Amino acid sequence: MSLIDDAMVSRAEANAAKKRQQLANTVVALQSRLKPSALARDAVEELKQVGGEVAKSGVEAVKRNPLPAIGVAAAVTALFARKSIIRLFRKTPPTDKDA
Numbered sequence: 001m002s003l004i005d006d007a008m009v010s011r012a013e014a015n016a017a018k019k020r021q022q023l024a025n026t027v028v029a030l031q032s033r034l035k036p037s038a039l040a041r042d043a044v045e046e047l048k049q050v051g052g053e054v055a056k057s058g059v060e061a062v063k064r065n066p067l068p069a070i071g072v073a074a075a076v077t078a079l080f081a082r083k084s085i086i087r088l089f090r091k092t093p094p095t096d097k098d099a
Helices: 008-035 034-065 066-080 084-087
Strands: none
Touching: 008 034, 034 066, 066 084
């Protein structure tokens, strides 16, 4: 009489085949998740979530204390409109070069 009978060998082979199939499925899933397009899509989704949370917290901060936000908005506006503002306060008429 053998210590390992045919039924045990058949069960072991079936179990090994099942585990090989599970491993193959895992490898396929990993390959699809590690594609550059999939990684980029996941990164974009993560950025959307984080950006939304940052925007929401920023809006809440402005609602709690609007004066600093008004100051920042005024400073940014002045930065972008500095040439026009300088022209308003200049004593000499503008030249063609300033236009």
